[in-house]
Amino acid sequence: MANTTAGKIPGYETTIITRGELSDDSLKALQERIKTIVGNFGGEIVTSEDWGSRKLAYTIQKESRGRYTYAVYTGKGDVVAEIERNLRINEHVLRFLTVNLEKEFDGAAFVARRAELQAAAKKRDEEREARREERMAERRSWSEDRRPRGGRDAAVEASEEA
Amino acid sequence: MSARMERGEGRMGKEDRMDKDGRDGMDGDERGGRRGGFGRRKVCRFCADLEYVMDYKDVRMMQSYVSEHGHIVPRRISGNCASHQRKLTSAVKRARNLALVGFVSSGA
Numbered sequence: 001m002a003n004t005t006a007g008k009i010p011g012y013e014t015t016i017i018t019r020g021e022l023s024d025d026s027l028k029a030l031q032e033r034i035k036t037i038v039g040n041f042g043g044e045i046v047t048s049e050d051w052g053s054r055k056l057a058y059t060i061q062k063e064s065r066g067r068y069t070y071a072v073y074t075g076k077g078d079v080v081a082e083i084e085r086n087l088r089i090n091e092h093v094l095r096f097l098t099v100n101l102e103k104e105f106d107g108a109a110f111v112a113r114r115a116e117l118q119a120a121a122k123k124r125d126e127e128r129e130a131r132r133e134e135r136m137a138e139r140r141s142w143s144e145d146r147r148p149r150g151g152r153d154a155a156v157e158a159s160e161e162a
Numbered sequence: 163m164s165a166r167m168e169r170g171e172g173r174m175g176k177e178d179r180m181d182k183d184g185r186d187g188m189d190g191d192e193r194g195g196r197r198g199g200f201g202r203r204k205v206c207r208f209c210a211d212l213e214y215v216m217d218y219k220d221v222r223m224m225q226s227y228v229s230e231h232g233h234i235v236p237r238r239i240s241g242n243c244a245s246h247q248r249k250l251t252s253a254v255k256r257a258r259n260l261a262l263v264g265f266v267s268s269g270a
Contacts (some may be wrong), residue, residue, distance in 0.1 A: 015219070015260055036189065044254055055265055056261035057258075057264035057265075058266075066261065095259070095260065097256060097259055099256070117215055119212070121220065124214070
């Protein structure tokens with residue numbers, strides 16, 4: 001059934017910030033609630049992620065830490081309005097942001113694309129880390145007083161000698 | 163290319179004349195020199211690498227386009243193309259709403 005409607009149903013993503021010290025149980029209750037709402041509007045939850053507790057860039061309602069939950073879901077009509085209404089009622093929710101993804105949402109494609117992009121981002125991070133270590137090693141290998149002016153060329157020469 | 167060169171020369175001539183008047187000579191000369199070849203041409207990172215996709219959820223990416231005071235880095239510095247810069251501004255604003263990036267100082 002989900003497959004037949006998947007082509008025409010719109011997709012949304014919502015990120016919710018809850019209070020940092022919120023217990024797992026109440027977070028789970030919130031997630032269950034969202035799940036039932038999405039079900040009521042003929043959609044399904046595509047992915048749901050817990051980013052854990054993060055430091056907020058600025059304090060919200062005097063909280064400096066927040067727990068992030070991220071969910072991608074589909075649904076017809078006023079799903080977003082209903083979910084946001086519920087989030088506003090919940091006093092543990094500090095903030096939320098919903099983004100309209102696509103009018104004709106394909107959940108499987110979204111998951112695949114996201115995994116791909118995350119892998120690429122991870123690879124970038126690793127490369128950056130590797131470059132940094134290389135630089136640090138380079139710096140360590142030079143003694144302070146005979147640091148040559150043409151940095152890179154001299155380093156290459158040094159590594160060839162070694 | 164040649165048309166641009168000619169125009170450049172034309173401008174230089176004008177600046178020379180301005181020099182005699184004793185106004186703005188240095189500024190114009192400096193700029194003319196830089197147009198001539200200094201500086202490396204920047205390429206939009208988002209166009210160059212298709213795996214590098216704008217995402218307001220990616221904190222590290224957002225921070226690399228936000229100055230230490232929380233300003234969005236302008237296009238002339240970041241080198242983004244116009245369409246990606248537009249997307250970037252909306253992404254940064256989303257990230258700000260989610261407290262991933264600060265409004266005033268990048269809260270690292």
